[in-house]
Amino acid sequence: MSLETFDADWLALRESADHRSRAGGMLTPLRDWWSEPGRTRVLDLGAGAGSNLRYLAPELSGPQEWTLVDHDQGLMSRARPPVPELAVSTHCQDLREGVGALVGRADLVTASALLDLVSEAWLSALADVCSEARAGALFALSYDGRVEWSGEADPADAAVLTAVNRHQRGDKGFGAALGPSAGPAADEAFRAHGYRTWLLPSPWVLESADTELVRALVDGWADVAMERLPGERARVREWADARSEDIAEGRVRLTVGHWDLLALPPDEGGP
Numbered sequence: 357m358s359l360e361t362f363d364a365d366w367l368a369l370r371e372s373a374d375h376r377s378r379a380g381g382m383l384t385p386l387r388d389w390w391s392e393p394g395r396t397r398v399l400d401l402g403a404g405a406g407s408n409l410r411y412l413a414p415e416l417s418g419p420q421e422w423t424l425v426d427h428d429q430g431l432m433s434r435a436r437p438p439v440p441e442l443a444v445s446t447h448c449q450d451l452r453e454g455v456g457a458l459v460g461r462a463d464l465v466t467a468s469a470l471l472d473l474v475s476e477a478w479l480s481a482l483a484d485v486c487s488e489a490r491a492g493a494l495f496a497l498s499y500d501g502r503v504e505w506s507g508e509a510d511p512a513d514a515a516v517l518t519a520v521n522r523h524q525r526g527d528k529g530f531g532a533a534l535g536p537s538a539g540p541a542a543d544e545a546f547r548a549h550g551y552r553t554w555l556l557p558s559p560w561v562l563e564s565a566d567t568e569l570v571r572a573l574v575d576g577w578a579d580v581a582m583e584r585l586p587g588e589r590a591r592v593r594e595w596a597d598a599r600s601e602d603i604a605e606g607r608v609r610l611t612v613g614h615w616d617l618l619a620l621p622p623d624e625g626g627p
């Protein structure tokens with residue numbers, strides 16, 4: 357299976373919704389843990405154009421050395437450090453080749469909008485290597501399968517969502533993807549290693565100010581639904597136009613569910 361590629365414009369379009377949706381409730385335990393002596397190295401898997409770096413680096417104190425990993429060097433070349441004193445390097449690699457050596461040199465392993473693409477086996481191997489390295493883990497914005505339109509339902513909402521969620525579980529290069537199960541599966545995998553975890557919702561709540569993002573999202577969903585339901589192409593096209601207009605005109609709000617997970621290793625000498 358080939359590698360999944362992502363468009364820089366799409367990543368830029370979603371960045372402000374991603375940042376404002378992240379679960380602030382995990383920042384206090386993360387900062388308390390991070391502030392212990394010797395913790396400086398952050399590994400960002402599937403870093404893309406650096407959105408996670410731009411969100412997280414200003415939330416962490418002290419010196420930070422970031423390593424961004426992605427198979428797409430073009431995307432990573434867009435990642436600018438959000439604070440000048442930050443050390444940021446990039447490592448162009450296919451994550452399927454294994455990340456044990458990189459994780460072994462990290463204090464905190466992070467990713468955003470990645471876990472729903474990976475397989476259960478890949479996630480389990482990641483939890484194993486994080487545990488061996490006693491690294492903390494923070495995985496943001498894993499899609500949870502829930503999409504809600506406020507107000508009156510459109511008859512096509514459910515059919516499109518079913519098609520999208522089936523597509524989410526398809527192979528994105530790692531084998532069958534975890535899709536909507538990614539957040540709870542990661543929670544379980546890290547708990548099995550004795551980690552303390554915080555699994556918190558981080559939904560996108562999108563309104564008329566997000567019209568451009570919703571248009572792109574709905575068009576992407578419509579493409580998936582039309583591929584799976586070729587007999588329903590006209591109905592799905594109408595649905596996409598109507599739903600985009602609903603948002604643009606301020607008639608409805610769209611909520612797209614995600615999970616953020618913080619997993620911190622058991623204390624040294626503890627259980």
Ligand SMILES: C[S@@+](CC[C@H](N)C(=O)[O-])C[C@H]1O[C@@H](n2cnc3c(N)ncnc32)[C@H](O)[C@@H]1O
Binds near residue numbers: 402470
């Ligand atoms: C949805 S994007 C998220 C990017 C970024 N973390 C963000 O929040 O904007 C997923 C990222 O994972 C990367 N990716 C997907 N499969 C990969 C693989 N097998 N090896 C390396 N990177 C991969 C893509 O290139 C893309 O940058």
